[in-house]
Amino acid sequence: MEDVIIIGGGICGCSLLYELSRYKLKVLLLEKENDVACGTSKANSAIVHAGYDPEPDTSMARFNVEGNILIERLCRDLDIMYKKTGSLVVGFGEEDRRSIEKLLEKGNKNRVPDLRIIEGEELFRLEPNLSREASCALYAPSAGIVCPWELASAQAECAVRGGAKVELDCEVRGIKKEGGGFTVTSGRGNYQSRFVVNAAGVDSDTVSRMVEPEFFAITPKSGEYFILDTTESNLVNTVVFPCPSKLGKGVLVAPTVHGNIIVGPDSKDFKRGDYATTAVGLEYVRRNALRSIPSINFRASIRNFSGLRADAGLEDFIVGESREAPGFFNIAAVKSPGLTSSPSIAREIAGQLNRSGLAFEPNPQFQAKRRVKRFRDMNEEERRAAIRENPLYGNIVCRCETVTEGEIIDALERPLPPRSLDALKRRCAPGMGRCQGGFCGSRVLALIARHFNLKPEDVPKDRRGMYIITGETKKGGAP
Ligand SMILES: Cc1cc2nc3c(=O)[nH]c(=O)nc-3n(C[C@H](O)[C@H](O)[C@H](O)COP(=O)(O)OP(=O)(O)OC[C@H]3O[C@@H](n4cnc5c(N)ncnc54)[C@H](O)[C@@H]3O)c2cc1C
Structure with missing residues (x-):
């Protein structure tokens, strides 16, 4: 019997797993895909929002502002890429200025620190490539950028080192309230x-x-993006938003922690599980982004992707215990700013579980911190030392992102080992650069296959079934 089963290994599930691993508990996370952070948590804008968007007095506002502070600390502890860039909501004319003043008021009510409206020289000094038509902007210095999938997997890794369990490829198909607990039925048995x-x-x-009568329904809303090459990294310094509209926060232009530029998203109803990008969606993104930053070079685009928002048409997240099924808790309808809010939501649910009878005794094996080696970020002396210690650090596999064989093997040996090309990319970045794995993909595939003693045909690109190699083309080798 587990103390807690968490269904879903996105940022919310992984944050809760980490939070609960502080205590001596039996906690199990069940994830239907072959890796954590395979859903919305890998496909979003990766912004640590300041907190002026949510309606005051909602739990979303509280989680956002608290999460903004907690994420910075977490990233320091878990060695995750994070940068406090600040953000701008840019206005073009009087109507926008009025919206920006309202946002400032909301932000002040939500206790967002150091918010202010800037204009003229100060604005263009901060963002030299901003459209000259911009008249003012809401400046939020506490906003930042983060690597969202690493934030999820690092927390899951630490939790597993501390004694928690994760079952991948394990889709939950039923939940039954029985006696003092629940039976959870999955594709891999009952728990x-x-x-x-x-x-x-x-x-x-x-x-x-x-397990409970329907009280909310999700209509997934897709958001599409461009990722621009690192050659464009000087385009913007902060996260540049337009004024928000009914459709959401609008098309942003922002740096990423990996040195690229992200441009997007749009917003439209989409099918569950459909991550396709569309010509119409991308054209909408392109046109709207150019209003804020007219010099974007879309020819430097190296990748498009789309993510799905869990939109239930509500102003707030659904976070708490079920009225109909006590002992069952929801972290549901977590649209943006869910990434930012995740550590705060995890604390809230942990507190509620404790108040519902889950005893908290400190876990002496709790892994609060971790360190990873990134060859790309080392100076010459550190590089020489890393190669002396492990010669595989002298073998560059991904030239675009300067990822070594040593880092790949380290990632394959950590808890929750990546078993697909994209899962490995999410751990240590091979294939994330300009060539998108065109050069290193086959070597990375061979390394995964060798490490786990798999046939190359059994290593997928990402999710189960997305195979790259399906068989030999020439039996018997070259003539
Ligand atoms: C376009 C877009 C942009 C965004 N930008 C930002 C941003 O900049 N900043 C920000 O703070 N937030 C942003 N968000 C919101 C943020 O990404 C989400 O709120 C967050 O990722 C949600 O995390 P989650 O863990 O709830 O869901 P997910 O990441 O979707 O995780 C849910 C997991 O549950 C698994 N699962 C589902 N059903 C089952 C089952 N039956 N059994 C087992 N496992 C199951 C799924 O496979 C998945 O891994 C954005 C969202 C989108 C779509």
Whole structure:
């Protein structure tokens, strides 16, 4: 019998797993895909929002502002890429100025620190490439950027080192309240637990309906993006938003922690599980981004992607215990700013579980911190030392991102080892650069296959079934 089963290994599930691993508990996370952070948590804008958007007095506002502070600390502890860039909501004319003044008021109510409206020289000094039509902007110095998938997997890794368990490829298909707990049915068998937490993202409504009457429904909303090459890294210094509209925060232009530029998203209803990008969506993104930053070079685009928002048409997240099924908790309808809010949501749910009878005794094996070696960020002396210690650090596999064989093997040996090309890319970045794995992909595939003693045909690009190699083309080798 587990103490807590968490359904879903996105940023919310992984943050809760890490938070609960502080205590001596039996906690199990069940994830239907072959890796954590495979859903919305890998496909978003990666912004640590300041907190002026949510309506005051909502839990979303509280989670956002608290999460903004907690993420910075977490990233320091877990060695995750993070940068406090600040953000701008840019206005073009009087109507926008009025919206920006309202945002400032909301932000002040939400206790966002150091918010102010800037204009003229100060604005263009901060963002020299901003359209000269811009008349003012809301400046939020506490906003930042982060690597969202690393934030999720690092927390899961530490939790597993501290004694928590993660089952991948394990889709939850049913939940039954029985006696003092729950039986959770999955594709890999049944599990018993005292408490269950639903962190299933876009599918959180489906999971909730397994155990309680329907009280919310998710309509996934897709958002499409361009990623620009690192050659464009000087385009913007902060996260540049337009004024928000009914459709959301609008098309942003921002740096990424990996040195690229991200441009997007749009917003439209989409099918569950459909991550396709569309010509119409990308054209909308392109046109709107150019209004803020007219010199964007879209020819430097190296990748497009789309993510799905878990939109239930609500002003707030659904975070808390079910009224109909005590012991069952929802972290549901977590649209933006869910990434920013995740550590604060995790604390809230941990507190609620404790108040519902889950005893907290400190876990002496708790892994609060971790360090990873990134060859790309080392100076010459550090590089020489890393190669002396492990000669595989002298073998560059991904030339675009300067990733060595040593880092790849280290990632394959950590808890929750990546078993697909994209999972490995999310751990240590091979294939993330300009060539998108065109040069290093086959070597990375061979390294994964060799490490786990798999046939190359059994290493997928990303999710199960997305195979790159399907068989030999020439039996018997070259003539
Ligand atoms: C376009 C876009 C831009 C965004 N930008 C930002 C931003 O800049 N800043 C910010 O703070 N937030 C942003 N967000 C929001 C943020 O990305 C999400 O709130 C957050 O990632 C949600 O995390 P999650 O863990 O709830 O869901 P997910 O990451 O979707 O995780 C849910 C997990 O549950 C698993 N699952 C589902 N059903 C089952 C089942 N039956 N059994 C087992 N596992 C299951 C899924 O496979 C998935 O891994 C953005 C979202 C989108 C779509």
